[in-house]
Amino acid sequence: MFEVTRYEGRRRVRGTAVLTALLAVYALLIVFLYPSIAESGADFEEYVENLPPAFREGFVGSASFTTVEGFLSVEMYQFLWLLLLGLFVAYSAGALVAADVESGRLDMLLATPISRSRVLVEKYLSLLVPVLGVNLVTPFVVYAGLLAIGETIDPVSLFALHLLSVPYLLTCGGVGLLLSVRLNRADIAQRGGIGAVFGLFLLDTVSTDTDFEWLGAVSPTRYYSPVDILGEGTYDVAGALLLLAGAIACVGVSIVLFERRDF
Amino acid sequence: MAAIEVSGLSKRYGDVRANDDLTFTVREGEIFGYLGPNGAGKTTTIRSLLGFQSPTEGTATVLGHDVRDEDELIEAKAEIGYLPGDPGLDEQVTGREYLDYQASLKGDERRGELLELFDPPLDRKIREYSRGNKQMVGIVQAFMHDPELVIMDEPTSGLDPLKQEAFNEFLRGERAKGKTVFFSSHVLGEVRRVCDRVGIIREGKLVTLEEIDALLRRGGKRVRVHTRPDADLAGLDGEGIVDREAFDDGVQFTFTGDYNALVSLLAEYDIVDLEIEEPPLEDVFMHFYGAD
Numbered sequence: 001m002f003e004v005t006r007y008e009g010r011r012r013v014r015g016t017a018v019l020t021a022l023l024a025v026y027a028l029l030i031v032f033l034y035p036s037i038a039e040s041g042a043d044f045e046e047y048v049e050n051l052p053p054a055f056r057e058g059f060v061g062s063a064s065f066t067t068v069e070g071f072l073s074v075e076m077y078q079f080l081w082l083l084l085l086g087l088f089v090a091y092s093a094g095a096l097v098a099a100d101v102e103s104g105r106l107d108m109l110l111a112t113p114i115s116r117s118r119v120l121v122e123k124y125l126s127l128l129v130p131v132l133g134v135n136l137v138t139p140f141v142v143y144a145g146l147l148a149i150g151e152t153i154d155p156v157s158l159f160a161l162h163l164l165s166v167p168y169l170l171t172c173g174g175v176g177l178l179l180s181v182r183l184n185r186a187d188i189a190q191r192g193g194i195g196a197v198f199g200l201f202l203l204d205t206v207s208t209d210t211d212f213e214w215l216g217a218v219s220p221t222r223y224y225s226p227v228d229i230l231g232e233g234t235y236d237v238a239g240a241l242l243l244l245a246g247a248i249a250c251v252g253v254s255i256v257l258f259e260r261r262d263f
Numbered sequence: 264m265a266a267i268e269v270s271g272l273s274k275r276y277g278d279v280r281a282n283d284d285l286t287f288t289v290r291e292g293e294i295f296g297y298l299g300p301n302g303a304g305k306t307t308t309i310r311s312l313l314g315f316q317s318p319t320e321g322t323a324t325v326l327g328h329d330v331r332d333e334d335e336l337i338e339a340k341a342e343i344g345y346l347p348g349d350p351g352l353d354e355q356v357t358g359r360e361y362l363d364y365q366a367s368l369k370g371d372e373r374r375g376e377l378l379e380l381f382d383p384p385l386d387r388k389i390r391e392y393s394r395g396n397k398q399m400v401g402i403v404q405a406f407m408h409d410p411e412l413v414i415m416d417e418p419t420s421g422l423d424p425l426k427q428e429a430f431n432e433f434l435r436g437e438r439a440k441g442k443t444v445f446f447s448s449h450v451l452g453e454v455r456r457v458c459d460r461v462g463i464i465r466e467g468k469l470v471t472l473e474e475i476d477a478l479l480r481r482g483g484k485r486v487r488v489h490t491r492p493d494a495d496l497a498g499l500d501g502e503g504i505v506d507r508e509a510f511d512d513g514v515q516f517t518f519t520g521d522y523n524a525l526v527s528l529l530a531e532y533d534i535v536d537l538e539i540e541e542p543p544l545e546d547v548f549m550h551f552y553g554a555d
Contacts, residue, residue: 003368011355103351
C-alpha cells in the first residue's frame with residue numbers, strides 16, 4: 001500500500017523544502033518588520049481604513065495592525081496561507097493526472113496491477129508532503145522570530161491556525177484534482193486550478209456584507225480565516241470539518257470520473 | 264486457455280470506428296504479431312486489452328479475465344507486462360529509481376537477469392537517456408515481474424541492431440518457456456523474425472490471421488536487378504514474377520515463386536547489382552487484399 005504516494009511524495013520533497021525555506025524567510029521578514037510598523041501604528045490604520053472595502057474584506061478583515069496577532073494574520077497568513085498556498089496546492093494538483101496523461105506515464109501506472117481509484121487517491125495524498133511540510137516548520141520559525149524581537153503570541157492559536165489550514169489546502173487540492181482528471185493538458189488543468197481557487201476567493205470577498213453573501217458560501221476561503229483564529233482566537237471547527245468533507249467530495253467525484261474515462 | 268481472446272471487439276470514437284468487430288485468439292506460448300499500417304487501430308486494441316479504455320461493443324479476455332471488469336483485469340495484470348514504443352518514463356529520476364518504483368507495484372524477481380542483457384546506465388537520470396536506453400528500461404520493467412503475457416506496442420523503435428537481435432533472441436527464449444507475447448508493428452520485417460502467427464488489421468478490421476510462413480510466401484520479396492545497359496531483359500520474367508517494371512539498366516519486380524528458380528533465372532544474366540528485400544507491408548496489402 002501507498003507505493004504511489006511514497007514515490008510521488010518523495011518527488012515533492014525538494015520543492016517542499018524550497019517552498020518552506022522561502023516562507024520561513026518571508027515570515028522572519030514580516031516578524032522583524034513588526035516593531036517599526038507598530039510604532040507608526042496610527043498612520044497604518046488610517047491607510048487600511050482608506051482601502052477599497054472589498055480589498056479590506058479580502059485581506060484585512062477585522063484585524064488590527066497595531067497588535068502583533070493582527071499584523072501577522074494580515075501580512076503573512078491571510079495573503080500567504082489563504083491565497084498563495086491555496087493557489088499553489090490547486091496548481092500542483094492540476095498536474096496530478098493530466099501531466100501523466102500527457103507524458104504517457106499514466107499508461108505505465110495503469111498497466112500495473114493496482115486499481116484506478118487507488119492510483120488517484122495515492123497521487124492525491126502525495127500533496128500532503130508540501131501541505132504538512134510547510135505547516136510543520138513555519139509555526140516554529142514564526143514563534144522563534146517573535147521571541148527574538150521580544151514579542152509573543154498564544155501558541156495554541158498559532159498551532160490551530162496551521163492545523164486548520166490543512167483541510168482548507170486539501171480542498172484546494174481537491175479542486176485541482178477534479179480539473180486534472182477532466183482535462184488532458186496539464187498546463188490548462190493547472191491554470192484552471194489557480195483560476196478556480198482565485199475566483200472562489202474573489203466570490204467570497206466580494207459577496208461578504210452584501211445581499212449575496214450566500215454566494216460566497218461555495219468558496220473554501222469562507223471556512224478558514226487566519227484573522228479570526230489569530231486575532232480573535234475563534235476557531236471555526238465546523239468550517240474545517242466542512243472543508244474536509246469538501247475535499248473528500250472532490251476526490252470522490254474525481255474517482256468516479258477517473259474510473260469511467262478512456263485513456 | 265487462450266492467452267488473449269478477442270470477441271467482437273469494437274471501439275468507436277465519435278463516428279470513427281477505430282476497431283470494428285474484431286475477433287481473434289492468441290494462443291498460450293506463441294509470439295503473435297499484430298500488423299497493420301499506421302492508424303489501422305492496433306494501439307486501440309492494445310489499450311482495450313489493458314483496460315485503458317472500454318470497448319464500445321464486444322469484449323476481450325486476457326489470461327481468462329474480462330477486460331471490462333476492473334477487479335478481474337487487475338488480477339490478470341499481475342501476470343502481464345506492457346511495453347509501449349515510447350515508454351512514458353519519469354524523466355526526473357534515475358533508471359534504478361524508476362525500476363524500484365515499478366518493482367514496488369508489481370515485483371521484480373527477474374530484474375538482475377534482464378539487466379545483464381539490457382544495460383541502460385541505471386544511475387543516471389532518465390532525461391539524459393538516449394532512446395535506446397529508454398527502450399531498454401522499458402523492456403526490463405515489462406519483463407521483470409516474470410509475466411505470463413507481454414503486450415508490446417511497436418516495441419523495437421530505438422534499439423540498435425545488435426540489441427534488436429538480442430531482444431529477438433530473448434523473445435524466442437521466453438516462448439520456449441511457455442510465455443506469450445503479443446506485439447504490434449507496422450513493419451513486416453520487424454515481426455517476421457520472431458512471430459509464429461500474425462493478424463493483420465486495416466481500417467479497424469481484421470483482414471487476415473495466419474502463420475507467418477504462409478504470409479511471407481504470399482507476400483514475396485521485392486527484387487531489383489541491375490545489369491549492363493545493353494542487356495536484353497525480356498527473358499527476365501515468368502512464374503512468380505509480378506509487378507514487373509523495367510528501366511534502362513535493369514528490372515524490378517515482386518517475386519512470390521520458388522527461390523531456386525529465381526537463382527537459375529538470374530544466373531543467365533551479367534548482374535552488376537542485386538537487391539532482394541522484404542516488401543513493405545502496404546505492398547503486401549496491395550497484392551493480396553486489394554487497394555480499397
